[in-house]
Amino acid sequence: MNTQEILTELIRRTTSDLPQDVENQLRRARSLERDESRAALMLDAIIANIELARAASVPMCQDTGTLTFFFDIPSGTDTQAFESAARGAVREATAQGLLRNNTIDTLSGESINSNVTHDAPVCIFKSTDRTDIKITLLQKGGGCENMSCQFSLPDETLRAGRDLDGVRRCLLSAVHQAQGYGCGPGILGVCIGSDRAGGYKTAKEQLLRPLNDTAVSTELAALEKRVLEEADSLGIGAMGLGGATTLLGVKIAAASRLPASYFVTVAYMCWACRRRGVHLRADGTAEWFG
């Protein structure tokens, strides 16, 4: 397969095949609900949907989202060829019905049916010292993106100061505000620090972390655990209809900041955390992961 074909296949896998760690958490969430409860009904439908989408290679969610390709490439590699391959793959995947016609010209209101324009798909390049190429795709829909938010501390309404307890207050407030609008049980990607743009970028990158990993820093790991438990205690549940599980995971990173700013940025992800990737080895083999 050439690079465009590989990326088209990556889109097919990402849009239709939910990662195992996310599915495991959804099944666990289902096991905590009483049969016949509204939460059980919603989770049963989600689980049946995951299985069907995987078997039929159709989008597990109709909002196939913003596509972000993360390319980790050997230093000095031409990025244009990869960008071109990604754009071709998106065009092809859209024609096959793996992606919705999901790109709107904001000024004219026109639908850009190919999903390819000057700023879509998003391609992010990082140079490495390695010889292989790692490509990761994240698809994030609009419903949950609308629930992403950014706090500037101190925040008087939340009584949140510039410390990890202030961060906790922001995160719980964000979860409460989201209710079921972001298709929970969702996942929080969080960045503490950075500027506004960097905060959103880093928060979103946290969604690439496996749900069963832990933050490197012990205080962030403790905060991840506490926020997850407290979010569940709000009882919002699947789709905001009440239940034991409101979040599937919380992933927090800290970044440096200016003295004047202390941002807490939340990338709210729905249960359909669509992230997969491929390693292209120097010997020409492709190894799928995710």
Next chain:
Amino acid sequence: MIVELTYPFNESQIKTLHAGDKVQLSGRVYTGRDRLHKFLAGGGAAPVNLRDAAIYHCGPVVVREPQGWRIQSAGPTTSIREEPYMAKVIRDYGIRVIIGKGGMGAATLAACESCGCVYLQAPGGAAALLAGNIRSVDNVYLLNEFGPAEAMWELDVEKMDLVVAMDSYGVDLYAEIQRASARRLTACLSV
């Protein structure tokens, strides 16, 4: 117990439904989301007669075929975005059923009560499953104007599994969860 709701919908059917009831809905459904609601509420002419109709807040993934269209994926979009327009659309057009996810606001709830309409929750993101409930895609309106995701697709559906989340008696399941979770949030933040 599951209530079977079949098109054409009427007020007496709607008045038998209560928040929490499970429903299986069959028959004609029109999709409509952000562009359509703003258009209709702003005085735009509906391309079809919407009296006693069901509107599904959905932008499907559609593939063109020789004989027409095939829908790959059709889960609900977040309904609350239509809140500025929904009550007016219900009143002006006589909508009986709204299918969506996440619920809507006080104005919509009031319109449901005064006009005899219900809001049914479809499982968010159960897009492949719900696409399987579509028997046929019978027509599409406003496709060139709004694009495929926002167009008004006329669907014939069979046994969509839905839950009555807002009924015509002023009961709103989401509002109850919002209140209860607000109390629990206060408890978490008082530590």
